[in-house]
Amino acid sequence: MSNILTPILLTKEKFEPFGQVIELDQHNETKKINYGQTDRFHDLATLDLNQNNGRPIFNIFRSKPINLPFKVKVVERHPLSSQLFYPLTGSPFLVLVAPNVDKPNANDLQLFISNGRQGVNYAANTWHHYLLALNAVSDFVVIDRSGPEKNCQEHFFEQEIVIESI
């Protein structure tokens, strides 16, 4: 029997166990800077990139959209660092996560949909699927860690898990 995942809207509150949602709304702390010319939405994510001689790096990921139905086979996590994704293209995308357990199963998974103007920052050890772009080839700013140690674990599911529709 398949496990069917259906997304819910991404919100700061619901995503809080997994990291942070980055979006510009009335809840942000803003500062007027540059002699009034600019609003600074300040320090929008908990970056955790300096452990064990790590350093922050700036990357852009360009992802092809997935086709539905989509079989979920694997998730990954980074024990030593956070990983931030901020969308550049404006297309909705899926965010599939599981909490910090040794071996997540289908019941641990939570599927969110970003409206395309919301980014996410995965906390260290949050299991997450790789980018699940929808509709169009989509670019993302990605802020993560470079360091001397291996910092990516994968978990493959034995169960059949499917995203059928959004």
Added chain:
Amino acid sequence: MSNILTPILLTKEKFEPFGQVIELDQHNETKKINYGQTDRFHDLATLDLNQNNGRPIFNIFRSKPINLPFKVKVVERHPLSSQLFYPLTGSPFLVLVAPNVDKPNANDLQLFISNGRQGVNYAANTWHHYLLALNAVSDFVVIDRSGPEKNCQEHFFEQEIVIESI
């Protein structure tokens, strides 16, 4: 007598003394990741954010466009860190910089124009004007440093310096 600044096109080569241009082109190192679903444009800027117990922070700046002619009164620099700007809106913007000298004057200034898909990362101590958005209110991802020490110096020009047109 006014000093008139006219922009030239931003290129990686011409901007090299001041930091890095971030743009996706055939010169980038890319890696296929995510089981072939994603191209990773890897480590696109020299982030320098960890000096003196600094930490990297992720911000978004929303800038009103300037009106031309525009009088250049002040530049700033950050002795302890780089500062990265990546455009989210796609509008061209101006990048005004001067090299690391004690007191820059009009002759030290170089004015570039970004096509709206090019970001910049200012090296530590590169003098730069605050964001000079054109045409529209423009959002930028900004990666800079939070830390315990003052990390912003300003220099005010005595000469009259004007950007008349682009």
